[in-house]
Amino acid sequence: MMRSTRGLNPCQEAERQIRMGKDKDNLRWEHINTSKGRGVFAKSHIFKGAFILQYRGILRKGYSGTNDYSYHFRHGGSHYCIDASSEDGSMGRLVNDDPKPNGKMKKMKVDGVPQLCIFAVKDIMEGQEITYDYGGVDLPWRSSPGQEMAKGLHLGYEVSVWFSKNYSVTSQLGMT
Numbered sequence: 001m002m003r004s005t006r007g008l009n010p011c012q013e014a015e016r017q018i019r020m021g022k023d024k025d026n027l028r029w030e031h032i033n034t035s036k037g038r039g040v041f042a043k044s045h046i047f048k049g050a051f052i053l054q055y056r057g058i059l060r061k062g063y064s065g066t067n068d069y070s071y072h073f074r075h076g077g078s079h080y081c082i083d084a085s086s087e088d089g090s091m092g093r094l095v096n097d098d099p100k101p102n103g104k105m106k107k108m109k110v111d112g113v114p115q116l117c118i119f120a121v122k123d124i125m126e127g128q129e130i131t132y133d134y135g136g137v138d139l140p141w142r143s144s145p146g147q148e149m150a151k152g153l154h155l156g157y158e159v160s161v162w163f164s165k166n167y168s169v170t171s172q173l174g175m176t
């Protein structure tokens, strides 16, 4: 069931939050463990379809390198990247990957500028971690136990993951 906040639909709420430049107060982050690091959690029930949060960072046009916190996408025939590597206190950059996620990253346009936001694809209970699918690639944490966590993992449109066994993978993140 989709609910709106303050009479706004989810896209309007996303736009409002983008303009305010801050996360909603129904989210918190915490350190989960040493391999996963931090994650974002719901402080109250989030309904399916609702806007959750913006993936905030510096918007760059063109391919300008990648890091753990960069999200690469195409818009209007061009390559863009949101570089969220700065520890700016925003929570979009702290949302972890799950192949069966409760959130989905979507592209929006606000005042002609592309923005990335995560929306709920299912009801999310209070206390649950917010996740989205980084993409259908062999991300190291999805591989078999015992495999060493790759250092310098890149989250991006073109992802190169260097496994401990010197195995390189390139893939793409989809965007709808």
Ligand SMILES: C[S@@+](CC[C@H](N)C(=O)[O-])C[C@H]1O[C@@H](n2cnc3c(N)ncnc32)[C@H](O)[C@@H]1O
Pocket (backbone or CB within 6 Å): 035, 036, 037, 038, 039, 068, 069, 093, 094, 095, 096, 097, 098, 141, 153, 154, 155
């Ligand atoms: C955009 S950051 C997410 C926030 C990160 N956990 C942190 O503490 O800053 C992406 C990084 O988080 C980690 N990560 C994301 N999803 C994960 C998962 N399901 N299991 C383990 N590590 C994960 C990986 O190190 C990845 O490079």
